[in-house]
Amino acid sequence: xxxxxxxxxxxxxxxxxxxxxxxxxxxxxxxxxxxxxxxxxxxxxxxxxxxxxxxxxxxxxxxxxxxxxxxxxxxxxxxxxxxxxxxxxxxxxxxxxxxxxxxxxxxxxxxxxxxxxxxxxxxxxxxxxxxxxxxxxxxxxxxxxxxxxxxxxxxxxxxxxxxxxxxxxxxxxxxxxxxxxxxxxxxxxxxxxxxxxxxxxxxxxxxxxxxxxxxxxxxxxxxxxxxxxxxxxxx
Amino acid sequence: xxxxxxxxxxxxxxxxxxxxxxxxxxxxxxxxxxxxxxxxxxxxxxxxxxxxxxxxxxxxxxxxxxxxxxxxxxxx
Numbered sequence: 001x002x003x004x005x006x007x008x009x010x011x012x013x014x015x016x017x018x019x020x021x022x023x024x025x026x027x028x029x030x031x032x033x034x035x036x037x038x039x040x041x042x043x044x045x046x047x048x049x050x051x052x053x054x055x056x057x058x059x060x061x062x063x064x065x066x067x068x069x070x071x072x073x074x075x076x077x078x079x080x081x082x083x084x085x086x087x088x089x090x091x092x093x094x095x096x097x098x099x100x101x102x103x104x105x106x107x108x109x110x111x112x113x114x115x116x117x118x119x120x121x122x123x124x125x126x127x128x129x130x131x132x133x134x135x136x137x138x139x140x141x142x143x144x145x146x147x148x149x150x151x152x153x154x155x156x157x158x159x160x161x162x163x164x165x166x167x168x169x170x171x172x173x174x175x176x177x178x179x180x181x182x183x184x185x186x187x188x189x190x191x192x193x194x195x196x197x198x199x200x201x202x203x204x205x206x207x208x209x210x211x212x213x214x215x216x217x218x219x220x221x222x223x224x225x226x227x228x229x230x231x232x233x234x235x
Numbered sequence: 236x237x238x239x240x241x242x243x244x245x246x247x248x249x250x251x252x253x254x255x256x257x258x259x260x261x262x263x264x265x266x267x268x269x270x271x272x273x274x275x276x277x278x279x280x281x282x283x284x285x286x287x288x289x290x291x292x293x294x295x296x297x298x299x300x301x302x303x304x305x306x307x308x309x310x311x
Contacts, residue, residue, distance in 0.1 A: 001241055001248075001250070001303075002239045002240060002241060002250070004239075011236075011237075013239055015303060033275060033276060036270070036271055036273070036275060039271050039302050039303070040271075040300070040301060040302055040303075043302070043303050047305070064277065065271075065273045065277060065280070066237065066239065066252055066273050066277075066280055067277075067280075068237060068280075068284060071277070166275070166276040167276065214268050214269045214270060215269040215270060215271055215301070215302070216269060217300065217308060
């Protein structure tokens with residue numbers, strides 16, 4: 001279950017489940033603290049997929065979770081480079097499943113021959129993640145008696161980086177995240193939660209766990225995700 | 236060098252992380268609530284690295300039903 005890949009002089013944790021000899025599904029976690037709140041959901045989904053004979057990889061992104069790399073050195077392009085290393089060392093990867101901000105990274109392996117089929121759960125634009133974190137920052141500034149605005153913070157952040165909601169973001173990360181959108185894809189299955197009014201190819205019952213105040217779990221959601229992913233992979 | 240491992244607990248498999256150090260005194264970090272072993276904003280992972288650098292080995296783990304561990308979450 002515990003594996004690792006080498007990137008930028010460090011060993012990064014990567015959970016590996018399912019049969020050893022099969023091409024793997026690469027599972028891309030949401031970004032920043034959303035990843036904590038769905039960690040168990042992702043791992044239980046991977047275990048349910050293993051029961052169906054599907055191999056999965058859940059890599060740590062450099063600077064996140066157990067990674068010893070500094071988060072303020074991370075960027076979207078660095079994370080994509082890390083995923084290329086992960087796939088080449090622990091793959092082959094045949095499919096990608098991405099959650100939320102992880103969908104901003106799911107074109108990382110597109111330079112390898114043939115774009116891989118992608119499954120996306122509730123994808124989000126980088127600018128939207130930035131806006132959410134900026135709101136937290138502005139609220140905490142207000143509590144400290146400081147008046148700040150989103151526009152002024154962003155202008156500064158694009159040159160100098162910024163700490164948002166406890167996350168140190170480099171200037172490169174701010175610029176890359178601000179314009180990052182999920183890439184266009186031919187073989188794509190878009191999945192959303194039952195209460196989400198936006199269009200999609202499939203729906204998962206339950207409510208988003210990343211909106212909770214602390215990590216939580218929904219076993220039925222993990223089973224539904226594994227069922228949807230397995231059916232999509234076997235198509 | 237940080238090491239990850241799994242170990243058995245009451246029929247379930249728990250995931251843990253060990254930051255070794257030369258000293259003979261070690262620290263066990265138990266994350267509160269439902270937080271995973273790396274902690275909010277990876278704060279516990281960062282704390283463990285700093286304490287290991289100061290000479291004390293550190294162990295962290297996900298309890299049953301949390302993070303990378305199997306089983307049902309019986310509550311903190």
